Amino acid sequence: MKKYTYKNIGVDVYKHTCKNGLEVYMSPNKRVKSFYASLCIRYGSNDIVFKVDDELIEVPKGSAHFLEHKMFEQEDGITPFDFYSELGVDCNASTSYDRTSYIFFGSKNYTKSLKFLLDYVASPYFTLENVEKEKGIIKQEILMYEDEPGGKLFNRSLFNTYSKNNIRYLIGGKVSDIMKITKEDLYNIYNAFYEPENMYLVVTGNFDMKKTIEIAEKNKFKKKSKVSVIYPEEKLEVSKKYEEIKGNIVIPKFAINIKVNIKDLKDEIVEYKKYLSFYLETVLGPTSLLKEKLLNKHLITSDLSYELIRSHDYMSIIIMGETEKPEEVIKEIMKALKKFKFDLKEFNLNKKTLKSYYMDLSDNIFSINSFVTNQIFVRKEIVENMYLNVDKLNKKEYNRVISSVDFDNYSVVIMRK
């Protein structure tokens, strides 16, 4: 077992690697009574075509999410819902573009809960009947998301920015996609990706580390043959520069999606993203001159939002907002983004905010769990010095990163009533 410490914020993380390759990260916090565990599988909605040995397999879109639902089906009829509610423990699962997570949290019956988590995710039970039954439930889930204007705009923006990259498709798929899913598709995915070296467990809160390792060592996941995911080649240009769509809304909304090639970045992606976030905060954030200008012209009333989303060789900078005059606001945003000027005061305020964010992490077993999960997903290791690294962020690198971005390579979607 190896111990890591996040310097300055007082959080320890212990790593244990099981004999069959399953990694376990534990961050105990004895000041609280509850625990939170998440099992993360490196498989998400983007992974549609893959090769197992020499066989090429393609599954319908939305399969990753469908499988997550169906993982809850068990041969003896005792679902995780049944099992955990009897123990007084909460459980859930979620799927994103690049991963699937199975979680539980509570304050009693930790060892039973952990054992069950590793058991049920290791025992798929997909039948013709239970796959068909799930389609009605997932259809309602998809329809619910289709009624969310913000989500719809966001998805459309990704669809228009990319030509081939699977991030352009909905995580849950369309209703017509999920109707095609069969139990064979689910087993194909399961057999390829649900294997010990392609997943890791993160536990935070109050729990017994020794028992955790004991139970984890007994996991029944089996090593599989070599799998590689095949991602389609994506060109640098956006697929569609401009589109107007209709939505059941009152105030028009817009999304700008700036497409950046990050193929050559390795570990430095972390700093790269920090510099970009600093820049976006400075140019568009609540304390920006742009926000003040737009407020004074009565063009916006709420903050502009921004988000960075990575998918293989590309990253999207997605900026969204609400306004009666989207064209004018978009023009102002693009003008501001291209007029880069270093502002030391803002730079230091951004550092202060980032430090405050790190400091806050340790107070909450959920935040620290998802933080560790993310860090392992991206970096595959614990970065002990992240707090101290904030002070290493510097003007020279900042300038280099920002000037490397082509702010003309973007796609716009406007949603009107």
Next chain:
Amino acid sequence: MNNIHIINDKIYKKNIIKINFERKANRDEVTRLNMLAHILLNSSKKYETPRKLLRETKELYDLGMSSYATNYGKITVLTFRFTFLRDEYSEKGNSLRSIDFIKELLFNPNAQNGKFNLKVFKQARDEVIDEIKAEAENKGAYSRRRMLEEMDKESPASINMSGDLKELKKITAKNLYELYLDVIKNSVIDVFSFGNTKESYFAFLKRKNQKRSSVTYESKERETKTVIEKDDINQSKLVLGFNLNGLKKEEEMYHLQVYLYLLGQGPNSKLFTEVREKESLCYNISASAKVVYSLMIITAGIDASKFKKTVSLIEEQVQKMKKGDFKKRDVDSAKLVIKSSYQELLEDPYSILRTYESNIYLGYDLVKKRLKKIDEVKMEDIVEVAKKVKLNTIYLLEGKKK
């Protein structure tokens, strides 16, 4: 009774301060209160523009702030909430500087000659207009509120806390400032501070001999009414409103919690297993209660063509509860989950503050007592609560049939 509630804590790194101004719930005042919530956090005499003010929050290690009005039955509470890092995790003096900042925002507003600065007034108005408009985009919230209106127009539960556009037109920089003065002077004030602070920090908010009014509101029971509205949406929103009159404190706090869990909160609940898992009629379905308005709500997202089938299945489950058709082991696991959720309350500062608020406003027990009391709930208690549940309104926001 002291109105400064200090909850000492040594574990968390942040202080959380809630400053509550309580007024009688009044439909005509809500829009103005909401505007006040916006305007006071946008600027002050010292920080004249939102930009200056927000830069100061970053100087204070990203001090967080929010404000909102909520209804607690027959009273409306205007809350200002602030969070900031304690000195030992930021720098010496950060806490006191933050409190000075809070004082500046609440007691030195950007106003002169008896009215708010016109520029910040207009900005706050723009914000509220958009907030009111945006509600129509949230179909879940919209359909819940519409059901509540159909159930009882008089109930404070049906007040839209963002306000309404007609009322907004009547607001001026002058009458809003008058309301501000009235709120500061005549509201019941409570301060809840979690973390490492002292009562003396809040001397400027200290009040004596404040009178509290009762909060619980009850709607009349009646024959069930069905209302269907159409909208251009894919998934229809079904909302059922039930009366829940005459609950005793024990019933409200404990018996009802177990009842709700069995009926429609747990993944093993009647609604989840019968309506979602067995019939695949929906993805979401749940039951919740608003005890200060003596009502229970069941919501589900469904396909419009399944409306009748879903409603009758739901009614069937509610009937089963009245007949005591549930198992002892389900009750036991419900208690376990509820206790575990109480335990979680103790580990989240925001929840801890809320338990103190409901202790003050509703006379609810604090968590330690709750943990004991929930174990005492008997099968018969749950059936007693079930019998008080009366269906009042069925509301459907009907979308496309698929």
